Each structure stands twice: as structure tokens, then as C-alpha cells.
Amino acid sequence: MSLARLSAAEKNWQDALDRCAAVLQLNPYEFPQAHYYKAVAQYNLGNDSEAFASAQQAVKLDTAHSVPLAEQLLGVLYSAKGDHKSAAEQFRNFIQHAPPNANLSGVRALLAEAESRAKQTGP
Numbered sequence: 835m836s837l838a839r840l841s842a843a844e845k846n847w848q849d850a851l852d853r854c855a856a857v858l859q860l861n862p863y864e865f866p867q868a869h870y871y872k873a874v875a876q877y878n879l880g881n882d883s884e885a886f887a888s889a890q891q892a893v894k895l896d897t898a899h900s901v902p903l904a905e906q907l908l909g910v911l912y913s914a915k916g917d918h919k920s921a922a923e924q925f926r927n928f929i930q931h932a933p934p935n936a937n938l939s940g941v942r943a944l945l946a947e948a949e950s951r952a953k954q955t956g957p
Contacts, residue, residue, distance in 0.1 A: 838871045851875035866896035870904040877907065886911045893924075899931035906941055913948055918955060922948035 838853035854872035857865055873888035889911055892904035899905075909924030925945035929938055 835865060835868060838868065842871050842874055845878070847875040847878045851879065863895060866892045866904065867901050869895065870901045870907070873904065873907055877911070882911065882914060886915070893927075899927075902928050902931040902933075905931065906944075909941075909944065909948065913944070913951075916955075918948045918952040922952055 835853075835857055838850050838857065841847075841850035841853055850871055854868045854875065857868040858872065869888050869892035873885045873892060876882075876885035876888055885907070889904055889908040892901055893908055896904060905924045905928040909921045909928065912918070912921035912924060922945055925941055925948060928941055929945065932938060932941075
């Protein structure tokens, strides 16, 4: 997992993806952070549908909300799909579970935009 994080920090997306795959092959249920880094790598490699599935899995498994960035990424991916209501929900979850020192201004702007677009498109 540490090597996957390092690869992601270095923006070596294919290596991060490969390392996450190795972690998840051993145990796909106890490492929501591996699903998150896999989602980030897939997103940066242009594989949005795979990124979406990985981000969903990260959020599903992260019952302790230890990887709130997964909720932010899932919000971005929902927005890209045009599901602004779900995007807003994920952005709210991120804001609620973000660490105390997190800079939330960008996510608040994304939330406001998602809420506005959700109102425009209706239920």
C-alpha cells in the first residue's frame, strides 16, 4: 500500500494501479484506501468508468470515513456523468468527514455548483 501511495504521489499512475491491484488481490475488503488510489490512477489514465467503480467500492468499504477523498472523487465522477444530486451528496459527505485542517473552499464550490445544477435538472 505504501508503494502505491508513493507511485500516486509521483504521478506514476500505471505503477500505482498495478500496486493497488496486487493489494486488492490479496484482500479486497480491508483496504478502502487501495480502492481509492486505484480510482485515482484510473481517473488519471482516462478510465472514468473503472475509476467510478473503484471510488464506489472505496466509499462502500470505508465505513469509518478514513479516506474521505474517495467521496470527493466520487462526487467529481458523478458530476461528469451528469448526476448532480449524487455528486452533491458525495461532496457533503466529504465536507462532513474531512480532516480538521482540510482546505474545503474548492469542495464547497463544487458542492454549490452540483446543487445548482441538480435544481436545474429537477428530481
